[in-house]
Amino acid sequence: MNEQLKANGVTVRFGGLTAVSNVSFSLKAGEIVGLIGPNGAGKTTLFSSLVGLQKLSAGEIHLDGQRIDGRRPHVIAKAGMTKTFQNTALFPGMSLLDNVMTAGLLNNTLEAARTLAHECLERVGLGADAGRNVDDLTFPQKALGEVARALAIRPRILLLDEVMAALTPLEMDKVMATLRDLRDRTGLTMVVVEHHMRAIMNLSDRLLVLNFGKLIADGLPQEVSRDPRVIEAYLGSEHAQAA
Numbered sequence: 001m002n003e004q005l006k007a008n009g010v011t012v013r014f015g016g017l018t019a020v021s022n023v024s025f026s027l028k029a030g031e032i033v034g035l036i037g038p039n040g041a042g043k044t045t046l047f048s049s050l051v052g053l054q055k056l057s058a059g060e061i062h063l064d065g066q067r068i069d070g071r072r073p074h075v076i077a078k079a080g081m082t083k084t085f086q087n088t089a090l091f092p093g094m095s096l097l098d099n100v101m102t103a104g105l106l107n108n109t110l111e112a113a114r115t116l117a118h119e120c121l122e123r124v125g126l127g128a129d130a131g132r133n134v135d136d137l138t139f140p141q142k143a144l145g146e147v148a149r150a151l152a153i154r155p156r157i158l159l160l161d162e163v164m165a166a167l168t169p170l171e172m173d174k175v176m177a178t179l180r181d182l183r184d185r186t187g188l189t190m191v192v193v194e195h196h197m198r199a200i201m202n203l204s205d206r207l208l209v210l211n212f213g214k215l216i217a218d219g220l221p222q223e224v225s226r227d228p229r230v231i232e233a234y235l236g237s238e239h240a241q242a243a
């Protein structure tokens with residue numbers, strides 16, 4: 001199918017503040033799309049609205065041609081779309097395997113959840129680390145552990161909200177290579193929010209840019225980075241640094 005996800009005129013208002021304003025875009029299966037924009041641009045709110053955690057004030061969202069806005073998060077997860085949470089780490093003190101199993105247990109028996117968790121850890125290159133306590137993992141391993149935990153929901157579309165925030169540029173490169181490999185092997189569609197410009201430019205097939213809740217650009221990373229509206233949105237912002 002060409003359009004796996006379609007968002008039409010998505011709008012979210014908090015009282016007098018329009019956090020997401022008439023945003024329309026679509027996703028194709030297997031795409032990696034970067035969602036960028038200055039602080040407060042509406043990225044997390046848009047993610048939350050896509051997975052049913054935030055009620056829309058207006059607009060529609062269609063997954064595989066079926067309207068999903070207004071559905072509960074677990075229904076949307078079952079239909080194939082889920083998100084990671086900004087600043088939400090793995091559960092401390094538990095093994096990596098147990099962490100990933102917590103997600104798999106929602107729809108599986110204990111044994112099936114264990115098998116699924118091992119599969120998900122293999123997919124992100126952490127198969128050999130399943131038994132380790134998450135407190136002993138490196139930051140890149142923790143980031144990929146979060147991805148593995150989300151994979152246990154069996155999504156076809158995964159929204160990643162700043163999973164690489166704590167990483168050095170070199171660590172980001174490794175995690176990005178794993179994400180690309182994951183996409184190439186499984187066809188998973190990903191939308192990725194990251195503030196680090198070099199990382200998001202390298203990882204993404206396409207970029208969406210939000211500014212004050214409005215979608216101001218949707219295109220190839222090279223085109224978008226030259227777009228005067230995008231440059232203006234980032235001017236004076238710390239995130240304009242291409243570190």
Ligand SMILES: Nc1ncnc2c1ncn2[C@@H]1O[C@H](COP(=O)(O)OP(=O)(O)OP(=O)(O)O)[C@@H](O)[C@H]1O
Nearest residue numbers: 014017018019037038039040041042043044045046
């Ligand atoms: N529950 C809420 N109630 C009221 N205002 C909110 C709520 N959630 C977000 N906002 C506001 O909506 C706007 C968009 O916030 P959002 O967190 O979606 O932006 P963001 O692009 O993800 O920002 P950041 O890059 O800092 O994470 C901001 O002005 C924020 O203060």
